[in-house]
Amino acid sequence: MRRKILITISIFSLNFLLNSCAGGKSAAQTATPEIPTPTPAPLRNLTICLGYEPSSLYLYGTNSQATWSVLEAIYDGPIDTRNYQPVPVILEKMPAFDDSDAAFQPLGVQAGDEILDADGNLITLTEGVELYPRGCTSPDCILTWDGTSQLQMDQLV
DSSP states (O other), X not given: OHHHHHHHHHXXXXXXXXXXXXXXXXXXXXXXXXXXXXXXXXXXXXXXXXXXXXXXXXXXXXXXXXXXXXXXXHSOOSEEEETTEEEESSSSSOOOTTXXXXXXXXXXXXXXXXXXXXXXXXXXXXXXXXXXXTTOOSGGGOXXXXXXXXXXEEEEO
């Protein structure tokens, strides 16, 4: 009987020794690591004090001052107008013809192209359209296009 107890203890000890040396992992070591979730950015508010609420914020749908106050706060462009003068906002300076920041280049146009007519409206070029041809800057040289002749206009770049 003593022999059976000694064999049992020996087997148990051997089993314990082999498991501890084998580098077995405990339940805590085999658990799936928790994946951290990013903290959401805090909400930001834009407060604009107006006399009344705009009926729409559709860019081309209204001319109300309330709408433009909101749109200018959201979409501040490269140029603002202050005291009836253009002022750069996100540009380093205003582009100018004097220092070659801006220039006119000739552009060949043909029927079906979109152009600015003599009144400054964006239209499709067709016979009978009045326009400023290349080099023309005064109403004296406005041209009525005949629909067939080659035509060049100035493009601002």
